[in-house]
Amino acid sequence: MADSLPETPPPSPGTVESPGAVAPRRGFLSLLAVIAGSIAGLVPLAAGTIFFLDPILRKRQEVGGGMLQAVNVSDLPTDGTPLRVTLKSDIPDAWTTYRDRVIGSVYLRLMPNGQVLAFNDTCTHLGCKVDYQPAEKRYFCPCHQSAFGLDGARQNKTPPRDLDSLDVEIKDGVIWVKYVNFRTVQAKKEPV
Numbered sequence: 001m002a003d004s005l006p007e008t009p010p011p012s013p014g015t016v017e018s019p020g021a022v023a024p025r026r027g028f029l030s031l032l033a034v035i036a037g038s039i040a041g042l043v044p045l046a047a048g049t050i051f052f053l054d055p056i057l058r059k060r061q062e063v064g065g066g067m068l069q070a071v072n073v074s075d076l077p078t079d080g081t082p083l084r085v086t087l088k089s090d091i092p093d094a095w096t097t098y099r100d101r102v103i104g105s106v107y108l109r110l111m112p113n114g115q116v117l118a119f120n121d122t123c124t125h126l127g128c129k130v131d132y133q134p135a136e137k138r139y140f141c142p143c144h145q146s147a148f149g150l151d152g153a154r155q156n157k158t159p160p161r162d163l164d165s166l167d168v169e170i171k172d173g174v175i176w177v178k179y180v181n182f183r184t185v186q187a188k189k190e191p192v
């Protein structure tokens with residue numbers, strides 16, 4: 001005759017939880033689940049936001065104030081005749097970089113001492129482009145007849161100020177120009 005298994009002792013009264021004690025614990029676990037779920041959802045959201053903003057933030061850091069490569073010093077006429085040069089640069093948009101976009105144009109002039117003068121070719125009157133007239137050795141604006149000397153100084157009262165000079169650096173025989181546009185109409189040279 002097989003031994004009978006010992007009977008499982010009935011739960012002691014001290015281990016039985018009352019319905020009133022179980023409810024708060026379930027509420028706490030539900031709260032934990034909500035918090036964990038929220039965190040799990042925020043991580044990819046934050047990563048997506050950073051991914052979305054990153055090119056825009058980088059663009060702010062990259063654009064503006066840079067030196068643009070122009071031409072070699074040896075490309076300039078040695079007799080001091082100004083050379084008009086178009087400046088190009090890569091322009092980063094949010095997710096795309098546009099290659100070799102025209103930024104503006106300048107006149108570069110080689111001086112006898114080897115320095116290079118640079119002028120923005122925008123007329124300071126109302127913003128037309130000035131031409132160089134070699135016979136008169138002057139810059140001339142066809143829109144309202146503003147005239148400027150080789151040094152950029154205005155020669156009549158139509159323009160409110162001289163041509164806008166630009167900073168230049170020469171590195172290893174290459175000319176770099178800090179291209180800036182300035183407000184027209186006014187006497188003060190003020191970057192746009």
Ligand code: FES
Nearest residue numbers: 123125126141144
């Ligand atoms: S815009 Fe050049 S003279 Fe008026």
